[in-house]
Amino acid sequence: MESRVETNPDPEVVEEWLLESKQRKACLSLYVRCEVMYDGRASASLAAGDRLVLTKPDGSFVVHADSGCDPQNWMPPGASINIVDTDPVTISATRSDPNELIRVTCEEVYHASIMPMDDDAELNLEGTEADLQDYVFENPEVIEDGFRSTEKEKETAAGPVDIWGYDSNGEPVLLELKRRTAGPDDVDQLRRYLDHLEIEVRGILVAPSFSDRSLEMLDKHGLESREVEPQAAGRDEYHSLSDF
Amino acid sequence: MESRVETNPDPEVVEEWLLESKQRKACLSLYVRCEVMYDGRASASLAAGDRLVLTKPDGSFVVHADSGCDPQNWMPPGASINIVDTDPVTISATRSDPNELIRVTCEEVYHASIMPMDDDAELNLEGTEADLQDYVFENPEVIEDGFRSTEKEKETAAGPVDIWGYDSNGEPVLLELKRRTAGPDDVDQLRRYLDHLEIEVRGILVAPSFSDRSLEMLDKHGLESREVEPQAAGRDEYHSLSDF
DNA sequence: TGATCCAGCTCGTAC
DNA sequence: GTACGAGGTGGATCA
Numbered sequence: 001m002e003s004r005v006e007t008n009p010d011p012e013v014v015e016e017w018l019l020e021s022k023q024r025k026a027c028l029s030l031y032v033r034c035e036v037m038y039d040g041r042a043s044a045s046l047a048a049g050d051r052l053v054l055t056k057p058d059g060s061f062v063v064h065a066d067s068g069c070d071p072q073n074w075m076p077p078g079a080s081i082n083i084v085d086t087d088p089v090t091i092s093a094t095r096s097d098p099n100e101l102i103r104v105t106c107e108e109v110y111h112a113s114i115m116p117m118d119d120d121a122e123l124n125l126e127g128t129e130a131d132l133q134d135y136v137f138e139n140p141e142v143i144e145d146g147f148r149s150t151e152k153e154k155e156t157a158a159g160p161v162d163i164w165g166y167d168s169n170g171e172p173v174l175l176e177l178k179r180r181t182a183g184p185d186d187v188d189q190l191r192r193y194l195d196h197l198e199i200e201v202r203g204i205l206v207a208p209s210f211s212d213r214s215l216e217m218l219d220k221h222g223l224e225s226r227e228v229e230p231q232a233a234g235r236d237e238y239h240s241l242s243d244f
Numbered sequence: 245m246e247s248r249v250e251t252n253p254d255p256e257v258v259e260e261w262l263l264e265s266k267q268r269k270a271c272l273s274l275y276v277r278c279e280v281m282y283d284g285r286a287s288a289s290l291a292a293g294d295r296l297v298l299t300k301p302d303g304s305f306v307v308h309a310d311s312g313c314d315p316q317n318w319m320p321p322g323a324s325i326n327i328v329d330t331d332p333v334t335i336s337a338t339r340s341d342p343n344e345l346i347r348v349t350c351e352e353v354y355h356a357s358i359m360p361m362d363d364d365a366e367l368n369l370e371g372t373e374a375d376l377q378d379y380v381f382e383n384p385e386v387i388e389d390g391f392r393s394t395e396k397e398k399e400t401a402a403g404p405v406d407i408w409g410y411d412s413n414g415e416p417v418l419l420e421l422k423r424r425t426a427g428p429d430d431v432d433q434l435r436r437y438l439d440h441l442e443i444e445v446r447g448i449l450v451a452p453s454f455s456d457r458s459l460e461m462l463d464k465h466g467l468e469s470r471e472v473e474p475q476a477a478g479r480d481e482y483h484s485l486s487d488f
Numbered sequence: 489t490g491a492t493c494c495a496g497c498t499c500g501t502a503c
Numbered sequence: 504g505t506a507c508g509a510g511g512t513g514g515a516t517c518a
Binding site for chain 2: 025042046061062075076077117128159180
C-alpha cells in the first residue's frame, strides 16, 4: 500500500482510507475543523476549532490541538474507530470496559493522509528507576559503608520493596528508590512498606533530591534519605551531541 | 497563510515550513522514516522506522509511532525546534531547565503538511475530582446522616485537605476524595493529612470503589471509607448518543 | 482481569 | 521558579 495524501478529500475517500488503514498497518491523519464530544470515565466537549486527528491500527486515537504535548481528546489502544456519518464527516471512537465514546464532527477536512507504518524498532530507554535499582544493588557503598544489598523487589505483605539489605551492624534495611526529586507521597510509600513488616527495619528513601516537606516527614518518622543520581549511560554522548 | 501539503518535499521546503509554522500559529506534521535520539532527564534511542512528527507553535513536539496513545518521544511546550541539517533532514528539539535534546534523523520525508490552527475553544470537562468535591460539599448526607461540610481545600500543615466538616456528634471529620477506585497511595494520603493534625479527627476516604488492600489499610489505621460515584453532568446525553 | 506502581509522566495552581 | 497533587492519566508487570 502506498502512502497517499489529499487536500479537501471527499467524505467517501476519508471513509475508504479509514477502512484501509485498519486492514493494513497504517495510520490515518486528518487535519480538520471539528467539534469533539467525549463521554465515559468523565465527559467533555470541545467547540469548533482546527485540529489534527490521528488514528492508529491498534485502535489508538488522538486529537491534537495547537498547544501542549498531550492530546485534547484520545482513546487508548483497542478502540473501534469508524466514520458514522459523511455529511458532515463524523468519526467515532468507542471502547468498552470502561464504556467510552468520542465523537468528532468535522465541518471541514483540510487534509487526509494515509501513512503505512513500517516500524519494528523498540525504544531503548536508560536512566529509569530499574537502572537506578541495578546501580545501587551492584554498588551498595553509595548508600553507606558496610551496606550489603541482598534482594531486589523483595516481596512483602505490602508489595515488593525496591531493595532489601543489611547494614554494617547486620540490621535489616529497606530502600525505596526514586529517579527524581522525592516528595511526600514517596515518603508515604516507604512508610507503608515498613508498616507491614513485623520486625524493626531501617527505611531509607533514595533519590537525587528531596523536597523540604519530604525531609520533614522522613525525620518525623525516623526514616533516612540518601542522595543518589540516576545513572544514564547516554550522558556522555549527550554532551558531545548537543553543545547547547 | 494557507495550509499546504507536499509529498517527498525538498529539505528546503521542510526548513521553510518549520520557520513559517513558528512565526504563525501553525503546526507542522512530517510523515517520515527516521531515527530518534533523546537525552535529558533520561536517555533514549529509537532505530529507524516510519513515524509521524508533529511540531506545535508553543514549542511542543511529539513523535508518534504506529501504536499507543502516547508518543514515543516528545518535548513539552517551550522547546526550541529547528532543522539542524538538510542531508539528511535532521530535526532537533531542545529546552533548558532541565537540559534536554531530541534529534530526529530522517532518511525519508514522505509527507509534509503545514496546518494553521485556528482554535479558541477550551475543553469543557465534567466529572473531575473538583466536581465530586462540589457535589459532596453540597450534599453532605451522602457521607452520613448529620454530616456537615464546612470547608473545601482547608489548609493544614500537610497541605490542603479536600473537605473538612463535622459529624452529628460535633466531631471533626476529614474527607479525601478520589474520582476512581482508591488504592494504597490514597489511604496514605489521607493518613498523611491526619498525621499532621494536632487533634483527633475522623478520616474518611471517599471513592467509587476500593481495592482490597486499601480497605485493609483503612481498617488497620482506624479510617473509614464511603462509596460515592463521581457525578458527570454529561451522563444522560451519553446514553442517548451512544446506545452501545 | 484486576491491582499496583512507574513515568523523560504532563499539566495546572499556589506559594 | 519549586512544590504538590490530579489525571478521562497511560503503560508494564505480575498475581
